[in-house]
Amino acid sequence: MVKKSSKKSHFNSPMRFSHPLLPDLRKVIERFSPSWKVGMVTKGGITQEYEKKMSAYLKVRHALSVSSCTTGLVLALRALNLKGDCLVPSFTFTSTVHALIWNQLNPVFVDCHPSRFTVRAQDLSRAFTAKTSAVLVPYIFGNPPPFGEIQEFCRRKKVPLIVDAAHAFGSMVYGKKPGSFGSVEVFSTSATKLLCTGEGGIITTYDSELKETLLLLREYGHNSQYESKNLGLNGRITEFQAALGIEELSLLEEHAEKRNALAKLYQKHLAHLPVSFQEIEEGCRSSYKDFAVVLQKEEWGNNRDRLRMELERSGIPTRRYFFPPLHRQKFFGMNRGGGKRSDKLPNTEKISENILCLPMHYHLRVEEIEKVAEAMTRIFNNIRKYKRNFNEIFA
Numbered sequence: 001m002v003k004k005s006s007k008k009s010h011f012n013s014p015m016r017f018s019h020p021l022l023p024d025l026r027k028v029i030e031r032f033s034p035s036w037k038v039g040m041v042t043k044g045g046i047t048q049e050y051e052k053k054m055s056a057y058l059k060v061r062h063a064l065s066v067s068s069c070t071t072g073l074v075l076a077l078r079a080l081n082l083k084g085d086c087l088v089p090s091f092t093f094t095s096t097v098h099a100l101i102w103n104q105l106n107p108v109f110v111d112c113h114p115s116r117f118t119v120r121a122q123d124l125s126r127a128f129t130a131k132t133s134a135v136l137v138p139y140i141f142g143n144p145p146p147f148g149e150i151q152e153f154c155r156r157k158k159v160p161l162i163v164d165a166a167h168a169f170g171s172m173v174y175g176k177k178p179g180s181f182g183s184v185e186v187f188s189t190s191a192t193k194l195l196c197t198g199e200g201g202i203i204t205t206y207d208s209e210l211k212e213t214l215l216l217l218r219e220y221g222h223n224s225q226y227e228s229k230n231l232g233l234n235g236r237i238t239e240f241q242a243a244l245g246i247e248e249l250s251l252l253e254e255h256a257e258k259r260n261a262l263a264k265l266y267q268k269h270l271a272h273l274p275v276s277f278q279e280i281e282e283g284c285r286s287s288y289k290d291f292a293v294v295l296q297k298e299e300w301g302n303n304r305d306r307l308r309m310e311l312e313r314s315g316i317p318t319r320r321y322f323f324p325p326l327h328r329q330k331f332f333g334m335n336r337g338g339g340k341r342s343d344k345l346p347n348t349e350k351i352s353e354n355i356l357c358l359p360m361h362y363h364l365r366v367e368e369i370e371k372v373a374e375a376m377t378r379i380f381n382n383i384r385k386y387k388r389n390f391n392e393i394f395a
């Protein structure tokens with residue numbers, strides 16, 4: 001249940017698209033102070049404790065902290081030592097695919113489910129060739145991909161499954177926490193995520209050999225004698241981030257429940273408009289890292305960007321996640337063999353042309369959701385009136 005707020009003054013502050021739920025600062029400082037006092041601001045006991053608590057929470061064998069999800073993906077792909085093509089959706093954030101290119105892997109873009117926005121086995125199957133060496137699938141706005149069929153596909157094709165779990169903190173997958181469905185999974189803990197350490201990420205794996213390689217790669221790729229063994233990075237987090245992460249972990253469940261309640265409220269208030277909502281994978285819970293609406297083109301026409309601009313004018317920030325889709329971006333085309341861009345990904349194109357993500361965060365208030373719904377209704381009615389007049393004039 002989300003109650004109406006009684007705090008009038010806060011209502012006048014500008015609406016935020018995203019806003020982290022942060023713990024009591026005193027608790028973070030208390031947790032951080034032993035490391036501070038002995039001058040261990042990195043590579044200390046709090047980071048170890050954070051990783052231990054994280055692996056217990058997610059029920060995974062290994063959980064390693066990293067400086068970002070992007071870094072974690074780059075290191076995970078490096079650790080797997082892959083070559084050739086990797087199947088990846090076009091409907092995702094840029095860094096999913098940047099991590100492939102950093103590893104000289106060739107992204108082969110695949111389509112996604114029309115209403116869940118996640119990759120299906122049938123999308124992978126269409127693009128699979130003898131050159132395919134891996135599959136990289138993301139959660140989309142917290143909605144898990146259909147892991148049952150994807151795991152089965154990867155097993156049959158004998159290729160590893162890598163999961164971009166950037167949006168996965170707060171999600172549930174067939175009653176389980178995320179983190180144990182791929183050979184390796186990488187979470188983000190940046191400021192827009194449900195578990196926030198400012199910047200940061202978590203890599204999970206059940207493979208102990210892979211974990212050892214990841215530890216080496218996170219530490220410049222050299223051993224304790226400063227002898228380079230592999231191409232690494234500095235992928236560490238600080239002790240302060242680890243202290244913040246531990247405190248964040250205790251807020252995560254409440255945070256996810258609140259976002260799910262807010263998503264329901266949005267759905268109720270927008271039900272009269274010709275928009276569709278993201279369908280969540282059966283038996284799963286989304287983190288609602290983002291709340292998306294897809295405008296029905298027959299009703300709205302090509303007015304997604306006009307809606308966005310007018311909402312902005314009414315003080316309502318939105319985002320076009322993910323637009324333009326990656327297979328339509330020149331940079332990725334150029335990385336796919338001389339600018340070849342013949343891919344036809346109809347679901348991806350339709351979603352990304354008509355999608356809009358609305359403000360979503362723990363602090364979002366009922367009044368703000370009502371304001372979004374009122375503004376969208378007003379803008380839609382204007383568009384409809386204009387369309388009707390236009391049709392009458394040119395009838």
Ligand SMILES: Cc1ncc(COP(=O)(O)O)c(C=O)c1O
Pocket residue numbers: 068069070071092093095096138139164166167187188189190200201
């Ligand atoms: C799907 C996806 N993958 C990867 C990332 C990168 O995460 P980070 O900012 O922690 O590097 C993001 C960022 O939001 C994302 O949305």
